[in-house]
Amino acid sequence: MKTVDKYDFSGKRALIRVDFNVPLNERFEITDETRIKAAVPTISKILSDGGSVILMSHLGRPKEGPEEKFSLKHLVKNLSEKFGREVKFADDCIGEGAFELSSRLKPGDILLLENLRFYKEETNGDHDFSEKLSKHGDVYVNDAFGTAHRAHASTAIVAEFFEDKICGYLIQAELVNADKVLKNAEKPFTAIMGGAKVSDKILLIEQMLDKVDNLIIGGGMSYTFSFAQGGKVGNSLLEADKVDLCKDLLRKAEEKGVQLILPVDTVIADDFNNNAAKKVVESDAIPDGWMGLDIGPNTIKLFSEVIENSKSILWNGPMGVFEFSNFANGTIQIAEAVVKATEKGGYYDQWHRVNHCAHPPLSS
Numbered sequence: 001m002k003t004v005d006k007y008d009f010s011g012k013r014a015l016i017r018v019d020f021n022v023p024l025n026e027r028f029e030i031t032d033e034t035r036i037k038a039a040v041p042t043i044s045k046i047l048s049d050g051g052s053v054i055l056m057s058h059l060g061r062p063k064e065g066p067e068e069k070f071s072l073k074h075l076v077k078n079l080s081e082k083f084g085r086e087v088k089f090a091d092d093c094i095g096e097g098a099f100e101l102s103s104r105l106k107p108g109d110i111l112l113l114e115n116l117r118f119y120k121e122e123t124n125g126d127h128d129f130s131e132k133l134s135k136h137g138d139v140y141v142n143d144a145f146g147t148a149h150r151a152h153a154s155t156a157i158v159a160e161f162f163e164d165k166i167c168g169y170l171i172q173a174e175l176v177n178a179d180k181v182l183k184n185a186e187k188p189f190t191a192i193m194g195g196a197k198v199s200d201k202i203l204l205i206e207q208m209l210d211k212v213d214n215l216i217i218g219g220g221m222s223y224t225f226s227f228a229q230g231g232k233v234g235n236s237l238l239e240a241d242k243v244d245l246c247k248d249l250l251r252k253a254e255e256k257g258v259q260l261i262l263p264v265d266t267v268i269a270d271d272f273n274n275n276a277a278k279k280v281v282e283s284d285a286i287p288d289g290w291m292g293l294d295i296g297p298n299t300i301k302l303f304s305e306v307i308e309n310s311k312s313i314l315w316n317g318p319m320g321v322f323e324f325s326n327f328a329n330g331t332i333q334i335a336e337a338v339v340k341a342t343e344k345g346g347y348y349d350q351w352h353r354v355n356h357c358a359h360p361p362l363s364s
C-alpha cells in the first residue's frame, strides 16, 4: 500500500475514509474530538499538496435510514474552525447534490459527506454502493483506524475501484507500532482484550494466541466465553452463534500454552443504565434479569497482578461499560495497572513495547 507522505496529491480529489464516530452530547456538541484530531495530519498533507478532500465516515449505529442525532452535519462547524475554511457538506453521501459538490472541488476545498450508515449498503459491503462512493474521488485514502476491523463498503470494498489506494498517517503509525510490539515483544507478553463483541476480535485473538504468554479477556465479550465454559450469564451480552468459537479458542490457548484469563467476579446491574441497582457476583453465576457491566474487585486484582508482571502489553477494548461512571472502575483500574507496568519498565524507549493501545483511545 502507498503512504500519504510519498504521494503527490496536487490537483487530485482525495476520497478519505476517516473515523469521525465521535461522541455528541444532547445539544449535538462534540464531547471528545480525539478522532478528528487524529485525522488532521493526513488531511493537512493533502491540502498543502494542492489537493482537495472528500471526507466520509459513519457516526453511531443508525438502524434504518437517516436520524438527526447521527448526522455528520454536527461536525461541520468544528472542522471549518480546525482547517480555517468553510467545510462543505453533502446531506446524502451518494445523492446527486453530493456528486455535484465533489465534482466542483477546487484545490484546498473540503467536503464532508453525510453518515455512510444511513445506507445499510455501507455495513453490507455492497458493491454498487461502493462503486458510487468511488466516483467522488480520484484517489482513495484510508485513515479510519478505529474502523479498520470492519469490512464495510467504505473501508474495504471501495478500494477496489481505485488504482491509487493510500494508507493515511494514522493507520501507518498504528501499523508501525503494532509491528514493533508484535516483533520485539519482551516476555512475559500480555494481551488485554475487551469490548462488547467476540465477533469483532476473532482474528486479533487468533493472532495473539501465537504471540502472547497471557491473554486477558474482559468486557462484554467475556460473557460468551463464560457461557462456553458452562457459566450462567443472566441477561449479559451473549453472542450465541460464537459459543463454539469461544470453546475452540479456549482449547487452542491451552494447546499453545497461553494462559487465557477470564473474570472471576462481575459487577452486575438490573438494567442497562448508570443508576441501575448493582452488586458483585461470581462470573459464572449471574442471575436471570441481571447483566454484567464491569469486572469485579477480585478480577481487578487477578488481572492487575498479571499485567504488572508483564514486560510487553497490548490492550484492545474496555473491561466494562466505562461510559457509565458507576461501571468504569474496572477499566480505570486496569489502566492503572498498565501504567505501573510501564513505570517498572523504567526507560522511556520501552513505551511502544510496554504500553501500546491498539484501539481507541488514539491519543497516546
Ligand code: 3PG
Pocket (backbone or CB within 6 Å): 019, 021, 060, 061, 146, 147, 150
Ligand atoms: C468504533 O467506535 O468502535 C468504530 O468507530 C467502529 O464503530 P462500530 O463499532 O459501530 O463499527
Ligand code: MG
Pocket (backbone or CB within 6 Å): none
Ligand atoms: Mg467498536
